[in-house]
Amino acid sequence: MIETPYLLFLGDAPDQLAAKVAQGIRDWRPDNAVGQFRMDGCKADLGLPDMDLAAAKAAGAKTLVIGVANRGGVISQAWKKVLVTALEEGFDLASGLHNLLRDEPDLVAVAEATGRALHDVRVPEVDYPIANGVRRTGKRCLAVGTDCSVGKMYTALAMDREMQARGMKATFRATGQTGILITGDGVPLDAVVADFMAGAVEWLTPDNDPDHWDLIEGQGSLFHVSYSGVTMALIHGGQPDALILSHEPTRPHMRGLPDYQLPSLEALRDLSLTLARVANPDVQVVGISVNTAALSEDEAMACLAEIENRMGLPAVDPFRQGAGRLVDALAAL
Amino acid sequence: MIETPYLLFLGDAPDQLAAKVAQGIRDWRPDNAVGQFRMDGCKADLGLPDMDLAAAKAAGAKTLVIGVANRGGVISQAWKKVLVTALEEGFDLASGLHNLLRDEPDLVAVAEATGRALHDVRVPEVDYPIANGVRRTGKRCLAVGTDCSVGKMYTALAMDREMQARGMKATFRATGQTGILITGDGVPLDAVVADFMAGAVEWLTPDNDPDHWDLIEGQGSLFHVSYSGVTMALIHGGQPDALILSHEPTRPHMRGLPDYQLPSLEALRDLSLTLARVANPDVQVVGISVNTAALSEDEAMACLAEIENRMGLPAVDPFRQGAGRLVDALAAL
Numbered sequence: 181m182i183e184t185p186y187l188l189f190l191g192d193a194p195d196q197l198a199a200k201v202a203q204g205i206r207d208w209r210p211d212n213a214v215g216q217f218r219m220d221g222c223k224a225d226l227g228l229p230d231m232d233l234a235a236a237k238a239a240g241a242k243t244l245v246i247g248v249a250n251r252g253g254v255i256s257q258a259w260k261k262v263l264v265t266a267l268e269e270g271f272d273l274a275s276g277l278h279n280l281l282r283d284e285p286d287l288v289a290v291a292e293a294t295g296r297a298l299h300d301v302r303v304p305e306v307d308y309p310i311a312n313g314v315r316r317t318g319k320r321c322l323a324v325g326t327d328c329s330v331g332k333m334y335t336a337l338a339m340d341r342e343m344q345a346r347g348m349k350a351t352f353r354a355t356g357q358t359g360i361l362i363t364g365d366g367v368p369l370d371a372v373v374a375d376f377m378a379g380a381v382e383w384l385t386p387d388n389d390p391d392h393w394d395l396i397e398g399q400g401s402l403f404h405v406s407y408s409g410v411t412m413a414l415i416h417g418g419q420p421d422a423l424i425l426s427h428e429p430t431r432p433h434m435r436g437l438p439d440y441q442l443p444s445l446e447a448l449r450d451l452s453l454t455l456a457r458v459a460n461p462d463v464q465v466v467g468i469s470v471n472t473a474a475l476s477e478d479e480a481m482a483c484l485a486e487i488e489n490r491m492g493l494p495a496v497d498p499f500r501q502g503a504g505r506l507v508d509a510l511a512a513l
Numbered sequence: 514m515i516e517t518p519y520l521l522f523l524g525d526a527p528d529q530l531a532a533k534v535a536q537g538i539r540d541w542r543p544d545n546a547v548g549q550f551r552m553d554g555c556k557a558d559l560g561l562p563d564m565d566l567a568a569a570k571a572a573g574a575k576t577l578v579i580g581v582a583n584r585g586g587v588i589s590q591a592w593k594k595v596l597v598t599a600l601e602e603g604f605d606l607a608s609g610l611h612n613l614l615r616d617e618p619d620l621v622a623v624a625e626a627t628g629r630a631l632h633d634v635r636v637p638e639v640d641y642p643i644a645n646g647v648r649r650t651g652k653r654c655l656a657v658g659t660d661c662s663v664g665k666m667y668t669a670l671a672m673d674r675e676m677q678a679r680g681m682k683a684t685f686r687a688t689g690q691t692g693i694l695i696t697g698d699g700v701p702l703d704a705v706v707a708d709f710m711a712g713a714v715e716w717l718t719p720d721n722d723p724d725h726w727d728l729i730e731g732q733g734s735l736f737h738v739s740y741s742g743v744t745m746a747l748i749h750g751g752q753p754d755a756l757i758l759s760h761e762p763t764r765p766h767m768r769g770l771p772d773y774q775l776p777s778l779e780a781l782r783d784l785s786l787t788l789a790r791v792a793n794p795d796v797q798v799v800g801i802s803v804n805t806a807a808l809s810e811d812e813a814m815a816c817l818a819e820i821e822n823r824m825g826l827p828a829v830d831p832f833r834q835g836a837g838r839l840v841d842a843l844a845a846l
Contacts, residue, residue, distance in 0.1 A: 311739040313770045370708040377707050377742045402745075405792050406644040409710045409746035416738035437646045440791070454784060458773070459738050 182274045182299050182364040183242035184212045187231060187266075191259050192221045193248045199224035201276060202247025205362050208337045212364065214239040219258065224248065233262075233269050243299070245361055246275040255279055255287075263287060267296045274299035276357035301360040304372050304380070311378035311417050313459065318388030321510060322420040323398040323469060324452045326442045328407060328435045330428040331471035331498075332398035333359055338503035339424075339510070340395045346507065349392040353384050355414065359397045369399055370410055377410065381417025393510060394418075398426065402451055403443045404434055415452065419459040422466045422510055423452055425493075429483050430474040445491055466509035468495040515607045515632050515697040516575035517545045520564060520599075524592050525554045526581045532557035534609060535580025538695050541670045545697065547572040552591065557581065566595075566602050576632070578694055579608040588612055588620075596620060600629045607632035609690035634693040635701050637713070644711035644750050646792065651721030654843060655753040656731040656802060657785045659775045661740060661768045663761040664804035664831075665731035666692055671836035672757075672843070673728045679840065682725040686717050688747065692730045702732055703743055710743065714750025726843060727751075731759065735784055736776045737767055748785065752792040755799045755843055756785055758826075762816050763807040778824055799842035801828040 188202040196203070205213050206226045215231035218224070231239065244266040250256065255263075255277065263273055263281075267290045275281050281298040282288060291298050299305075321339070323332040336352055337359075343350035352359070354366025367380045385394040396418045400407030425448055434440035443451075449465050456463040468487055472480035480497060488495035494505040521535040529536070538546050539559045548564035551557070564572065577599040583589065588596075588610065596606055596614075600623045608614050614631040615621060624631050632638075654672070656665040669685055670692075676683035685692070687699025700713045718727045729751045733740030758781050767773035776784075782798050789796040801820055805813035813830060821828035827838040 313738040313767075313773060315772070370706075372707050373703075374705050374707060374710050374743045374746070375703040375740065378739055402788070403791050405646040405749035405752075406711055407708065408749050408788075408791075409742035410707045412735075412745040413707070413742035416741050419738075434646075439648070440646060443791075451787060454787075455735070455741075458736050458741075458776075 182361070183272055184364050185214045185241055186212050186243050186245040187233070187236035187241040187271070188213050188216045188226065188228065188247040189244050189262065190216055190218045190222050190224045190226070191246070191248045191250070192219045193224035196224045199226065199248045201249070201358050201361055202226055202245070204358050205245065205247060208341070208362050214241045217244070217262065219262070233266055233271070237269060241271065243272040243274050246273070246277060247361070250277060255284055260286065264290050267291050267294050270294070270296065272297040272299065274301060274361060276301045276361055278302070301357045302368050302371055304368055306383070308367070308372060308376040308380035308383050310375060311382050315419065316382070316385070316387045317390060318392045318394065319421045320385055320394040320396060320418050321422040321424065322396045322414055322418050323424040323426045324411065324415070324448065325398060325401045325426040326403065326445065326448050327401050327428065327431060328404050330426045331469060332426045335424055335426055335469040335498050335503065335506070336395040336397050338498035339506055342503045342507045343393065348511070349389055351392070351394055353394050353396045355381070355384070355397040355399055366397070369413070370407070374409070377413035378417035381414055385418055396420070402455070403448070405437065405440070412455065415456050416459050420456055420463055421460060422464060422513060423456060424506060425449060425452070425465060425468045426471070427468065428471040445487065449491070464513065465493060466513065467493050467506045469506065470495055470497050472497045472500060515694070516605055517697050518547050518574055519545050519576050519578040520566070520569035520574040520604070521546050521549045521559065521561065521580040522577050522595065523549055523551045523555050523557045523559070524579070524581045524583070525552045526557035529557045532559065532581045534582070534691050534694055535559055535578070537691050538578065538580060541674070541695050547574045550577070550595065552595070566599055566604070570602060570604070574604065576605040576607050579606070579610060580694070583610060588617055593619065597623050600624050600627050603627070603629065605630040605632065607634060607694060609634045609694055611635070634690045635704055637701055637705050639716070641700070641705060641709040641713035641716050643708060644715050648752065648793070649715070649718070649720045650723060651725045651727065652754045653718055653727040653729060653751050654755040654757065655729045655747060655751050656757040656759045657744065657748070657781065658731060658734045658759040659736065659778065659781050660734050660761065660764060661737050663759045664802055665759045668757055668759055668802040668831050668836065668839070669728040669730050671831035672839055675836045675840045676726065681844070682722055684725070684727055686727050686729045688714070688717070688730040688732055699730070702746070703740070707742070710746035711750030714747055718751055729753070735788070736781070738770065738773070745788065748789050749792050753789055753796055754793060755797060755846060756789060757839060758782060758785070758798060758801045759804070760801065761804040778820065782824070797846065798826065799846065800826050800839045802839065803828055803830050805830045805833060
């Protein structure tokens, strides 16, 4: 669990895209971010107050979150000066970078001396159990994709926001580094040892009120040969009551796999239901989330109408339209 | 890669079952075992020559393999004396125990001083790649089960033996600790980090001669919620040309999951084919391996006949009958 609120460190981000982790926190958990810390030459701007460490401390910030992707994967000396000072001034540090904070001897030494925490959210910090398959109380929703990176996290976050607005009981359950930094906790599922994947998902989505929904962040795709085992563990560990099919309609092939075509939404529906019924015989597919960012408004509407008509399920782009109809479908279960 | 041949350490095994790893090596790779080392009170016997360390060294043994499950999971002081002496006399050590050799400071110190290796086969020793899904040359066969522990490893080893006897090109590919100790190498798949599972299977089964068969050791079951992600990675990373369905007909529920019924062989066939076709559209189910150990001879024959008739595929208990008909089915592909 990462202590909130955050000061978002944008470093010397070369452009806005490099700060997409910080942007995610800004978009989805604005209450978690008191301000942004930008170094000379930073080209990203979240529209948050610029703060130095002292101002952020005064505003209540507990953790400096590295919300920027660095070039070459190294934690630069230019950053180091800020990070060390932050530890000395009482901030914890959190990062999703490939290069770990804990592998930097100077940061480790200062963190130990000051009693502060270094959170590398790519690294599991819990000894997860082996899944036991016991049915849990409460309800769970999982987005499964025709491919990786089709908008599963966005869909779950948008549904969570809509459900909070309606006063429904809901919790977004992060399973990847960006989601963990946004919410402050979760399971970095792709870094969990194979035997414990499904158990980690059970741990993440425990017994809850009968009318509470966990919105589990999806990963990978059953049709993506590199990561399908992770998706499988989400389906069997999550024992979802509701599935959302996620799709990006313009992709020419599976992400990173030029020889692999995307499956149809029908194939995704049938396979996902077959597998999910092993853990929860009552599971239903309730809707379809389509990422139409590459389409014009007219094209997007036509695409959504075609899918909705063909599949007999609400088909929505939550970025263009909000997640209201997907939440309606959950509420109707 | 563990250096062969082995001296098999049976320690103070309380019964024959406790030495089942050693028994597996004795049964499947007798050339890998020059003898057995038994301590006072050992109740297991593999029928191999009893040797002390000097005799085993003279007979060519390179590695002392802990072929016995210990009680309570600790490496006892009674064992330690033998293990330390073995290192000093030039043996490597290999173990599949939960408690790791590398976590024993005395063993580590002696291994470093003598330049010997400590092989904990539960721990991956390779940085596996992320799977790339590229089709590989050569052929691959994978056993998939209605449940865990239904005889998948035995089936693959029996097929390997039969194929060697026929002069076919075949390699058993170990994916679990017992298989790795039997053959001296492999991937401890259940201990691999999630993102790299399928890549580890690709790494294990590389390009090969067009008429060469990899016989990949199966793990878990698509229908076992604790481990299905590992099975998924075997199917997508292994890109099998041939599947064998494995089944144990008397099991009352999924292993360790009292609320979960076993699937039908038809359900296993259909789901496995759907998933395997993602990586290899030409995959076929070629036969069924049935573990009839709990049945009488008459019951077993009736069970096999019923399954063969119902499924339209050769149904064999390789322990009772050998794997000849399964190999015939592979050869006919």
